[in-house]
Amino acid sequence: MIGKGSQEHKVARVIRVYQAVSLAVAAFALFWTVIFFVNGRPMMALAELFPVVAALICFALVTRGRLDLFLLVAQFSFLIFVIAFCLMFDVPQNGAPRVTHLFLPVLGMLAYINHLRRPSRLQLSVIAASLVAFVVLHAADLRLPFAQPIPPELHRYGMWLNPAMAALIFCGAIYMLQRRLSAPRGIARDLLAALRHGELTLAYQPQTDRQGKVLGAEALLRWNHPTRGPISPATFIPAAEEMGLMPIVGTYVLEQALETLVRWQADPQLSALRLSVNVSASQFNEDDFETTLRDLITRYNIDPTRLRLELTESVLIAGLEPVAEKMAALKALGLTFSLDDFGTGFSSLAYLRRLPVSELKIDRSFVATVADNDRDAALVRSIRAIATDLGLETVAEGVETPAQLAFLEATGCRIFQGYLFGRPMPLADFELSVVAPQPQATASQRPSPRLAAG
Structure with a gap:
């Protein structure tokens, strides 16, 4: 991620x-x-x-x-x-x-x-x-x-x-x-080497409906270092940001994501899936981001409506007007946008009406406590109400327990992402879960992933 x-x-x-x-x-x-x-x-x-x-x-x-x-x-x-x-x-x-x-x-x-x-x-x-x-x-x-x-x-x-x-x-x-x-020079140097040596990969976490039918996935960046083993994105992403490498890393992620969409387009069982990709503020605000993305879409010849870009409010560091204009230009290509971590920022409501987003992602910090925290439950209901009034879809992140799922369903949320429905997995495993799904247990029968992992 x-x-x-x-x-x-x-x-x-x-x-x-x-x-x-x-x-x-x-x-x-x-x-x-x-x-x-x-x-x-x-x-x-x-x-x-x-x-x-x-x-x-x-x-x-x-x-x-x-x-x-x-x-x-x-x-x-x-x-x-x-x-x-x-x-x-x-x-x-x-x-x-x-x-x-x-x-x-x-x-x-x-x-x-x-x-x-x-x-x-x-x-x-x-x-x-x-x-x-x-x-x-x-x-x-x-x-x-x-x-x-x-x-x-x-x-x-x-x-x-x-x-x-x-x-x-x-x-x-x-x-x-x-x-x-x-500070970040060492890990940034290793990150550049990882790009050359193919150490960076994408994992795919399913986004499903209430019955567990896979509607799409979020592409999450992973780094398996040859000597240090798996390195958390929380470690290497800040270093990449500090050294100005996010446009390079982000372009690599987009290329891998488009290659995946090419595969899915060729398979009738996968062609309807949508793939969400996180785009950092520094990458999105690059002057040539629109041109780069347009060229990638042309090169891979994918259906742009199958690609969704996830942004956070940090993109507004460049100003509301230029960001809205760039988003509008990309939307004209067929791309759609998701506003990630909605509700955690200081100005979400102020700019939501100006940005051409199609989806709000309810942050996992709210989802984690909706079953036992009245304030977070009220916030999630408010987010759902805002999305409904504006005609936006919502995705609940970090769904891990049947109790959370039951609450989210009651608020009208229809798309879910979290360990309750599937952990991030390699591409081959994700595709297999779609074309040959295992029998799904009902929400009340699914064990909590925290208990299952223990």
Whole structure:
């Protein structure tokens, strides 16, 4: 399974960090605004209001989950402000150098970290512009003809405060870069080797109706290391995310899934099955994801209506509008979408009406306690009511006991996935369970998988 919980926590952590940085920048710029205003420098105070406003706009953007737009606004507004302030106010005087330009290498470092997260020419342009501007402003006494130098008594404070702040942020950026490049490198290197050597496989967990008739499956990624044995997705998926490998891993999963659909199309007993595939936020938000998927569908010549992409709300890190547009374009190809882990996020109801999803998956954390927890039971009923009102299907994940099944049936849920109906299994075993099914026990006769496993 493409790691979902780890990605959700990562997105939340990134949002909190960027919120803190935005407020810190706003506070620092506001401090200088007050200093300049008190000392009778209204033009400088007005100039310092620019980063205050920009930082507050950035805080609002990141709070809404518009991280890509946040980075664009933050980096270019900061770059423009630093260059303009150095040319207009922070000019060399009486042998004392300018100091505001010391933030430019910090900006370049942060742009590089963002480039590692999602490579783009825009980030490379910010890096290049920051470094070139730093060298030029440091080496040359450039200033506008109408420049108004900072008073020497205030400039002395800036010579201490600005370098101290720039050094502090730069140290934080180095720490972030060190964590990003060092921790997951070993397992990520092994993961790339696993892709080359065929160590990654897909397991298929049945999705069934109440009688156990198989309607489809969810493809779950598995890694059997030659020396370490099976490695949990909870271990290697975060490493792949950290090293930017999820588009590569995700494309491999899609290729394997489409090969499976080709097999099923050729068999009348399997041709009606639907296959669900998890797509991570970093893979979905790649600029070429739509093109890549379109090319794969053409290459394998599969019926796209048999493929369902499972997404979590973490895809909205790129913003609601671009995600909705990409989903609409893919839906036009015949693909359908499932909203995974529904009910666990903070904004599900706010964006559900905008995204062209066909299915909600009730998270296993709710299903696990519906039989003995009134609050979770009420949440599941609410999810079913929402799905019914919007004309969406629901799939209950993690169904393990007859009591859970009985409750879910009573709420109107018709598709189930969990150990009660089948564990994840190799492709051959899954296909055999469909074409030559074993006699199914009734729900009341099925033992709990926890007891059966013991």
